[in-house]
Amino acid sequence: MSATIISLPDQSTARIPKVNFLSKENGLLSWLLTGDHKRIAILYLISITFFFFIGGALAGLIRLELLTPQADLMATDTYNKVFTMHGVIMIFLFLVPSVPATLGNFFIPMMIGAKDLALPKINLLSWYLYVVGGTLVVYTMVSGGVDTGWTFTTPLSTHYINTNVMSTGLAVFIAGFSSIFTGLNFIVTIHKMRCPGMTWFRMPLFCWSHYAASILMVLGTPVLAIAIVLLALERTVGIGIFDPTKGGDPLLFQHLFWFYSHPAVYIMILPGMGVVSEVISTFSRKRVFGYTAVAFSSVAIAVFGFFVWAHHMFIMGISNYAVLVFSLLTMLVAVPSAIKIFNWTFTLYKGSITFETPMLYAFGFMGLFTIGGMTGVFLGSSGTDIHLTETYFIVAHFHFVMVGGMLMAFLSGIHFWWPKMTGRMYPEKISQLAAVVTFIGFNLTFFPQFILGTLGMPRRYASYPPEFQVLNVFSTAGATILGVGYLLPVLYLTWSLKYGAIAGNNPWQATGLEWQTQSPPLTENFLVTPIMDHEAYDYDWLEHQKESEVTSAG
Amino acid sequence: MPDSTSIAHDAREAPHREHPSYQRHHFETVEQQADATNFAMWLFLLTEIMFFGGLFTAYLIYRNWYYPAFVAASHQLNIFWGTANTGVLISSSFTMAMGVWCAETRRKGGLVLCLVLTFLLGLVFLGIKTIEYSEKIEKHHVPGLHYSLNSFLNPDSDEAAKAAGDKPLPLDMARHTELYFFLYFAMTGMHAVHMIIGIAILGFMIFRAQAGAYTAGHVTFVENFGLYWHFVDIVWIFLFPLLYLISRHAN
Numbered sequence: 024m025s026a027t028i029i030s031l032p033d034q035s036t037a038r039i040p041k042v043n044f045l046s047k048e049n050g051l052l053s054w055l056l057t058g059d060h061k062r063i064a065i066l067y068l069i070s071i072t073f074f075f076f077i078g079g080a081l082a083g084l085i086r087l088e089l090l091t092p093q094a095d096l097m098a099t100d101t102y103n104k105v106f107t108m109h110g111v112i113m114i115f116l117f118l119v120p121s122v123p124a125t126l127g128n129f130f131i132p133m134m135i136g137a138k139d140l141a142l143p144k145i146n147l148l149s150w151y152l153y154v155v156g157g158t159l160v161v162y163t164m165v166s167g168g169v170d171t172g173w174t175f176t177t178p179l180s181t182h183y184i185n186t187n188v189m190s191t192g193l194a195v196f197i198a199g200f201s202s203i204f205t206g207l208n209f210i211v212t213i214h215k216m217r218c219p220g221m222t223w224f225r226m227p228l229f230c231w232s233h234y235a236a237s238i239l240m241v242l243g244t245p246v247l248a249i250a251i252v253l254l255a256l257e258r259t260v261g262i263g264i265f266d267p268t269k270g271g272d273p274l275l276f277q278h279l280f281w282f283y284s285h286p287a288v289y290i291m292i293l294p295g296m297g298v299v300s301e302v303i304s305t306f307s308r309k310r311v312f313g314y315t316a317v318a319f320s321s322v323a324i325a326v327f328g329f330f331v332w333a334h335h336m337f338i339m340g341i342s343n344y345a346v347l348v349f350s351l352l353t354m355l356v357a358v359p360s361a362i363k364i365f366n367w368t369f370t371l372y373k374g375s376i377t378f379e380t381p382m383l384y385a386f387g388f389m390g391l392f393t394i395g396g397m398t399g400v401f402l403g404s405s406g407t408d409i410h411l412t413e414t415y416f417i418v419a420h421f422h423f424v425m426v427g428g429m430l431m432a433f434l435s436g437i438h439f440w441w442p443k444m445t446g447r448m449y450p451e452k453i454s455q456l457a458a459v460v461t462f463i464g465f466n467l468t469f470f471p472q473f474i475l476g477t478l479g480m481p482r483r484y485a486s487y488p489p490e491f492q493v494l495n496v497f498s499t500a501g502a503t504i505l506g507v508g509y510l511l512p513v514l515y516l517t518w519s520l521k522y523g524a525i526a527g528n529n530p531w532q533a534t535g536l537e538w539q540t541q542s543p544p545l546t547e548n549f550l551v552t553p554i555m556d557h558e559a560y561d562y563d564w565l566e567h568q569k570e571s572e573v574t575s576a577g
Numbered sequence: 578m579p580d581s582t583s584i585a586h587d588a589r590e591a592p593h594r595e596h597p598s599y600q601r602h603h604f605e606t607v608e609q610q611a612d613a614t615n616f617a618m619w620l621f622l623l624t625e626i627m628f629f630g631g632l633f634t635a636y637l638i639y640r641n642w643y644y645p646a647f648v649a650a651s652h653q654l655n656i657f658w659g660t661a662n663t664g665v666l667i668s669s670s671f672t673m674a675m676g677v678w679c680a681e682t683r684r685k686g687g688l689v690l691c692l693v694l695t696f697l698l699g700l701v702f703l704g705i706k707t708i709e710y711s712e713k714i715e716k717h718h719v720p721g722l723h724y725s726l727n728s729f730l731n732p733d734s735d736e737a738a739k740a741a742g743d744k745p746l747p748l749d750m751a752r753h754t755e756l757y758f759f760l761y762f763a764m765t766g767m768h769a770v771h772m773i774i775g776i777a778i779l780g781f782m783i784f785r786a787q788a789g790a791y792t793a794g795h796v797t798f799v800e801n802f803g804l805y806w807h808f809v810d811i812v813w814i815f816l817f818p819l820l821y822l823i824s825r826h827a828n
Contacts (some may be wrong), residue, residue, distance in 0.1 A: 137603065208620060210616075211617045211620065212613075216603075243627075246628070249630075250631060256763070260722070261765075262721055263720065263755055264635060264760075265760060269752060270753040270755075307622060541633075
């Protein structure tokens with residue numbers, strides 16, 4: 024299990040191949056009507072970055088408001104709208120599609136040696152649905168916003184609020200179908216499009232984690248869709264299904280909503296875990312320790328993920344027995360998550376580790392996700408949950424998992440595959456700096472919120488008692504640093520599109536099939552259909568491969 | 578044996594041969610393409626099951642809570658039209674299945690005929706549904722729009738309730754009939770939306786079938802549409818007893 028020493032290739036002779044998926048066709052229409060998974064991934068990347076910065080700006084407004092104990096920057100109902108829009112945009116328009124629709128779209132076909140996803144037109148349709156959903160969210164924002172919180176909790180959303188619940192609901196409904204189509208496409212592709220020799224247990228773990236996330240997308244998202252349809256009917260026609268005065272039960276909405284929205288958390292985190300598996304293995308030049316365990320832990324997370332939804336409702340009046348069962352099941356999720364963390368740690372053991380930017384972000388993921396996951400156990404046990412729920416503890420918890428976990432993994436993956444996607448390297452030093460700045464900014468922002476939560480500061484209020492101000496000032500200061508940490512990659516990655524060093528086929532000496540072809544790849548990905556004759560993460564195979572290497576394909 | 582080796586040989590040679598025009602560039606073989614699209618269709622139907630599942634869950638809960646209201650309200654449905662519609666839909670599934678068979682055995686005339694029959698039966702189903710819906714509108718049984726409790730508070734004044742021998746419900750239970758009718762309209766409405774989409778696709782398919790599109794060996798589209806049509810049929814097979822036959826069993 025020791026690492027194979029690999030010398031990185033000399034890139035000074037590398038050239039950008041003349042024919043690649045970016046240069047093959049030109050013009051706006053060639054992008055808007057494309058069936059190429061790589062181009063669709065780029066379209067997704069641009070659109071989710073756009074929404075990430077809208078959501079980020081809203082987060083900035085929230086933190087600025089919370090700098091002082093009084094509600095002074097904005098009116099309290101504006102504050103409600105700001106945090107709702109922040110949640111809706113970040114969850115439905117950024118986190119859910121982030122890694123799957125960009126990196127997954129781009130690399131799953133390449134990793135399994137296919138020419139494209141199984142259903143290219145559906146893939147393009149999914150991007151258009153995303154754009155329609157996103158446009159509706161922007162419309163919601165400019166026409167007055169919505170202030171239900173991203174959870175649309177009934178009866179608040181159905182009976183007591185006059186803001187744009189309908190357009191937001193429609194946006195989420197449509198964006199949901201975009202996610203269903205992405206998941207469906209991945210499952211079909213992984214089942215039916217693997218190249219000769221690519222057995223299930225030779226696939227990179229990135230594919231396994233996307234497979235697990237896709238199961239959640241396909242089975243969970245339709246339930247969200249019907250919950251939103253019912254919500255819309257309740258709000259417009261007054262059908263009574265969530266209305267206690269007519270015999271309906273508002274909790275039914277929460278059951279339906281969380282049946283999707285809890286698995287959605289795993290839709291968001293699992294693809295990130297796939298990225299981390301690839302990155303950790305590549306930069307310690309070692310096969311992922313316990314490949315099978317890591318693969319199955321993804322599936323286990325997906326399965327357990329469907330049976331824990333009611334832990335969002337411990338204080339909402341569900342029965343004590345339900346609390347007991349869901350509490351136990353919730354803690355079970357910690358097991359496969361821990362399997363992953365431990366196996367990554369063992370992968371590092373005796374690896375020949377280097378600290379390129381993707382690795383720094385992956386380390387960030389491991390640390391922050393562990394804290395986020397462990398505090399999840401606090402919240403899963405009902406005794407502490409009753410004290411901590413609806414406080415800043417919960418805000419800190421899910422930001423550790425989603426931002427500290429998923430966003431770190433996303434940035435890790437973007438840096439890792441940037442050479443493959445664009446054919447050019449990002450600047451290493453400044454991006455290492457950005458990774459460190461992000462890590463520091465993140466901890467400064469969200470760690471104080473754990474303390475605030477245990478002290479009892481409730482979430483979703485524009486004002487708070489003055490004794491909490493010091494920690495809030497820390498948090499806001501941290502958010503500023505975090506903002507710089509996110510702006511930096513946008514600047515230098517854009518810069519690198521023109522001025523970055525030429526990457527060559529396999530700058531990291533990684534083993535995935537996607538690295539064994541030119542960068543940027545051809546539209547068909549490979550000149551000839553590859554044949555997988557070795558295990559995943561086989562660095563010895565790669566060493567032998569180099570002896571008879573052909574450096575340029577296109 | 579010589580037969581099987583020649584097939585294996587064929588499969589290996591396939592990438593070098595001319596592809597049929599319907600094979601998309603990213604598939605290695607036609608079989609892989611058919612396999613993948615079929616599998617995708619099954620997955621899509623799975624998402625449909627989850628989508629309807631939300632409604633079935635709501636039905637399950639409220640029927641358990643408000644059983645008397647659900648029974649009384651179900652007596653307002655027209656069981657004759659309901660049964661007729663079940664028959665119509667099952668027949669349409671039969672004609673659809675025959676259509677798939679015709680496509681596979683390359684009978685163009687048969688395929689067009691089957692698709693037209695399925696199309697017509699689908700329209701008949703929607704027509705009958707319209708009759709049923711208009712009965713509900715006349716009796717003010719549409720939730721949210723001037724909903725009337727009269728049939729449940731004074732069953733003697735209502736023909737259907739009287740025929741079923743309903744007793745007057747207490748006011749708070751009678752009010753829960755509105756939930757039943759909401760579920761009725763939501764479930765059958767969602768079903769009807771799927772029928773309308775199916776009929777629209779059928780119309781398109783009839784034209785394509787006349788041009789001979791599905792009888793030249795490439796039948797995936799017909800097969801997958803058949804799956805969809807049968808799925809919509811099966812949803813109705815569940816809806817019919819759940820909505821119409823709640824109390825119509827031997828005691």
